Structure formats: C-alpha cells, structure tokens
Amino acid sequence: MQSIDFNLFKFNLFDVLDVLLVALLIYQLYNLIRGTIAANIFIGLAMVCLLYFVVRALNMRLLTGILGNFMNVGIIAVIVVFQQEIRRFLLLVGRNASLQRNRAWWRYFLGKTDVEKDNYKRIKPIIDACKSMKQTHTGALIVFVKDYDEQIYQNSCEVMEAKISKRLIESIFQKNGPLHDGAVIISGNKIKSASCILPLTDNTDLPPQFGLRHRAGIGVTEANDATAIIVSEETGEISYAKQGRVKMNISFAELEKLLNKDY
Incomplete structure (x- = not known):
C-alpha cells in the first residue's frame, strides 16, 4: 500500500502569512477594477489565456503559435492595458504608508x-x-x-x-x-x-x-x-x-x- 507523505501538508507561520498577503493583494486589485471597464478587459485576457492552453492541449499548432506570441509579451501587455489601475494601486500603497502614520500622530497629540x-x-x-x-x-x-x-x-x-x-x-x-x-x-x-x-x-x-x-x-x-x-x-x-x-x-x-x- 502506497504511503502518504504528510510533509506536504505541514504549514508554518510564514506560509500562513504568505497566503494572507496574497489574498489581501488580490482583494485590493479586485477593489480597484470592480465595476470599471478594466474588469471586462481582465476577463478578456483570462479568456485568451484559457484558449491558449486549450489549443496547445489539442495540438492546434497554428493557433498555438499565434497565441503563444501573445503570451510571450503578456506582462508588457498587462502593464500597458492596466497602466491606470497599476498607478492607482501604487498611489494607494504609498498613501497608506505615509498618511495613516501621520493621522495616528495627529490623534495622539490633538485627540x-x-x-x-x-x-x-x-x-x-x-x-x-x-x-x-x-x-x-x-x-x-x-x-x-x-x-x-x-x-x-x-x-x-x-x-x-x-x-x-x-x-x-x-x-x-x-x-x-x-x-x-x-x-x-x-x-x-x-x-x-x-x-x-x-x-x-x-x-x-x-x-x-x-x-x-x-x-x-x-x-x-x-x-x-x-x-x-x-x-x-x-x-x-x-x-x-x-x-x-x-x-x-x-x-x-x-x-x-x-x-x-x-x-
């Protein structure tokens, strides 16, 4: 009888923290694009990626080559298409890092x-x-x-x-x-x-x-x-x-x- 390696299911504190940070990042990105035209663009990109894996599995060489070229520049395409959302996300991170600390000092000194x-x-x-x-x-x-x-x-x-x-x-x-x-x-x-x-x-x-x-x-x-x-x-x-x-x-x-x- 084949034994099960339970080491695969062991988690430490940093694994839990890793999952929580990724979940928080996904949630913030979802808030940025929810209800905007960027959400429809994201769905379109996801459909293209899904189609690429399907045609590659079916060994459709022509479509695989065309979609493969798109996948090779996928990161650049995402940056170009979502430049406004990326800019807003970075502004959000920077604002929370600075203003929240200042607000805490204001409340400490002024009440x-x-x-x-x-x-x-x-x-x-x-x-x-x-x-x-x-x-x-x-x-x-x-x-x-x-x-x-x-x-x-x-x-x-x-x-x-x-x-x-x-x-x-x-x-x-x-x-x-x-x-x-x-x-x-x-x-x-x-x-x-x-x-x-x-x-x-x-x-x-x-x-x-x-x-x-x-x-x-x-x-x-x-x-x-x-x-x-x-x-x-x-x-x-x-x-x-x-x-x-x-x-x-x-x-x-x-x-x-x-x-x-x-x-």
Missing part, C-alpha cells in the same frame, strides 16, 4: 475630537455650497486630490490658489460665469484651480442620464487618486465618485461622512 472638529471646519463650506446648488439646480463638479500635480491640471485650468468658501464655490459655478464650465480642483485647504477640462470615463455601463459632468467626475477618479462631487444641473441630485464608481442621490449626512473619510 480624536479635535481632529474631527478640524475636518468639519474644512468641509462645512463645501457642504453648504452643495446645499445651495442643489436647491438652485446649479451644475457643479468638485474634485478632491491628495497630491496636486501641476502638469496634469494647470495646463487646462485657471489657477486660483484660493481659500475654500461657500460663496466662492457658488460664484464659480454660476451659469453665466466664465469659470462655470469645468471642474474645481481642491487639494489640502485650498481651491487650486477652476474650469478644468477632465478626461471622460470609458465605462459604457453607466446610467443613460449621466452627462459629460458625471463622466468627467468618474473619469478623473479612475486615472488619479481623487474623489469627486457631482451636482446635476437637471435634477439637483448629488453624486459621489471614487475609484471609478459612483454613489447617486446621496444625502448631506452621507456626503459629510464620505468627505470626513476621504478628504
């Missing part, structure tokens, strides 16, 4: 209550402006970025470097104003620029009522470590976009929670 009060002072003018624009059906797109890249935004924006205030945000998005057509970029405690032209999302599964403002707000969160508030000009509905996904018709209480968490 959690003081930090929450400081955050509320920062977001209150934004929420008040959104309330006013919702009532008047004033279309708006407000983008929050962790790291303001001048090369990306200043080429298509009007530089402001202004203190955040309710009246300033409202005046920017007035329908007859020269800066209303585009997005406002906020970083830190300042409005960095206005009237910004942003790239549109390639996602084809969005609701049909979404116009250019919504598609631009979703698109900027796909390509950058950013979040966006979109106020609909037609309905006054407020939406919140993050990592290429959007929450529609959110309340002001929910908006405050989201801004406290992300901004």
Whole structure:
C-alpha cells in the first residue's frame, strides 16, 4: 500500500502569512477594477489565456503559435492595458504608508475630537455650497486630490490658489460665469484651480442620464487618486465618485461622512 507523505501538508507561520498577503493583494486589485471597464478587459485576457492552453492541449499548432506570441509579451501587455489601475494601486500603497502614520500622530497629540472638529471646519463650506446648488439646480463638479500635480491640471485650468468658501464655490459655478464650465480642483485647504477640462470615463455601463459632468467626475477618479462631487444641473441630485464608481442621490449626512473619510 502506497504511503502518504504528510510533509506536504505541514504549514508554518510564514506560509500562513504568505497566503494572507496574497489574498489581501488580490482583494485590493479586485477593489480597484470592480465595476470599471478594466474588469471586462481582465476577463478578456483570462479568456485568451484559457484558449491558449486549450489549443496547445489539442495540438492546434497554428493557433498555438499565434497565441503563444501573445503570451510571450503578456506582462508588457498587462502593464500597458492596466497602466491606470497599476498607478492607482501604487498611489494607494504609498498613501497608506505615509498618511495613516501621520493621522495616528495627529490623534495622539490633538485627540480624536479635535481632529474631527478640524475636518468639519474644512468641509462645512463645501457642504453648504452643495446645499445651495442643489436647491438652485446649479451644475457643479468638485474634485478632491491628495497630491496636486501641476502638469496634469494647470495646463487646462485657471489657477486660483484660493481659500475654500461657500460663496466662492457658488460664484464659480454660476451659469453665466466664465469659470462655470469645468471642474474645481481642491487639494489640502485650498481651491487650486477652476474650469478644468477632465478626461471622460470609458465605462459604457453607466446610467443613460449621466452627462459629460458625471463622466468627467468618474473619469478623473479612475486615472488619479481623487474623489469627486457631482451636482446635476437637471435634477439637483448629488453624486459621489471614487475609484471609478459612483454613489447617486446621496444625502448631506452621507456626503459629510464620505468627505470626513476621504478628504
């Protein structure tokens, strides 16, 4: 009778840690592409890989050669196709490595209550402006970025470097104003620029009522470590976009929670 080698089933602490880290990495990658066009691309690449192994097993030499050439440059193809998702993943890793440590120091020295009060002072003018624009059906797109890249935004924006205030945000998005057509970029405690032209999302599964403002707000969160508030000009509905996904018709209480968490 053949004996079973039980050494194959022995695990140590590092094996468990290895599995947990791989699971965490896969989960983070899934969160990055979930609900975006990248998910469909990933499924397409997986189907091509599966087809390659099938035709190779069936000894179909022509298809094996064609798909084999694709497999040989597979890593390069993945980097090219998923460059935005890879960039967002690296930004996420870097942000968690630095800001989470700083946040812990803030809470240690100032206390959690003081930090929450400081955050509320920062977001209150934004929420008040959104309330006013919702009532008047004033279309708006407000983008929050962790790291303001001048090369990306200043080429298509009007530089402001202004203190955040309710009246300033409202005046920017007035329908007859020269800066209303585009997005406002906020970083830190300042409005960095206005009237910004942003790239549109390639996602084809969005609701049909979404116009250019919504598609631009979703698109900027796909390509950058950013979040966006979109106020609909037609309905006054407020939406919140993050990592290429959007929450529609959110309340002001929910908006405050989201801004406290992300901004």
